[in-house]
Amino acid sequence: MIIEKPAAAGTLESCDAQVIVEPGNGGVELELDSKVIHQFGRQIRAVILDTLCRLDVTDAKVTVKDMGALDCTIRARVEAAVYRSAGQTDQIPWEKLADEK
């Protein structure tokens, strides 16, 4: 998917994550801030990159502020931000979002 315009999803509430996607400069650039970065930073980063990969996002700047979210929440917020950027709100390919867990 092409990141056409900046878009955001999620909140800074506990157990949530705020994800901002913006058009990139030729690759995926990820900035991660998490209150549990020392314990789970590598795992969170892997979940974000895996989600972007499944969505075929190859060119984006992605900023994530994690507030202790579960993997399923992180996935949900990344997908919401990417689909918002693409302006797509229905006929979401739901099965594809679950395929490669």
Added chain:
Amino acid sequence: MLFLNAQKPSLIKDPYVYRPDSIMLDLEDAVAENQKDAARYSLFHALREIDYRGVERVVRINGLDTPYWREDIRVCVAGGCDSIRIAKTESAGDVIAVEREVEKAEREFGREIGSTLLMAAIESARGVLNVLEICESSERLFGVALSGGDYTKDLQTKISKTGIELAGARQLMVITARAAGVQCFDTVYTDLDDMDGFRAEVEMDKIMGFDGKSLINPRQIAPVHEIYTPTAKEIVFAEKVVREIETKRAQGIGVFTVDGKMIDIAFYDGARKTLAMARAAGVYDGAL
């Protein structure tokens, strides 16, 4: 049935710890208009990845007068929810329209046809008046629920502590649901500081015949379970009734007494239901 905002990760990650019978993940009123899309991703991954440990997963979709309900149904079915609660149901046609989309989604996502059940929220005077046709509209429909807030608004009144404003709808809905063979759930009790009032209302619900209650806070769960779970005395009596009716029937006796109370065949189903409820609540493992 505990209401939870599907858009709030902190609410939907582990509600099973409170042991509700079912959770109702809300895509409708609890979710702001500009978050309807985000709530669906949150719902989808929750349904697919969180182990709710046997708690039934109901999803309330947006009304049929909104642009959201069809995609809501797709995500519900793709996620594999147990049932869908139709908001603002006013006619059999509403249920049939939802059923059609659910079946389409079941085909699209390879789910067994008919595996997604439906329940209808009755939120208007018209809905109350049409409750029989709603109850009989679909094989998938397992129950109806009164939504008191919107209903009283439609009635041009408001919720009072007396319950008088809801009395007609409650009575009609329970009678109709029983006639149609589906379940009936009462509306939420919104004053969380008044637990005595809540308990009194749940006791009334049980006496009226409601199968359960919609809840808005985990601390409302225990009183509902306590009130609806048969007591040891009720279980013992129900066992006696079942055994005596079966014995006396074989002897050709129709009317007799158990513990000084007159009993006949009309008590049989009620006693059976008491034992089934007790078993479901985990307080009975007898042979009957």
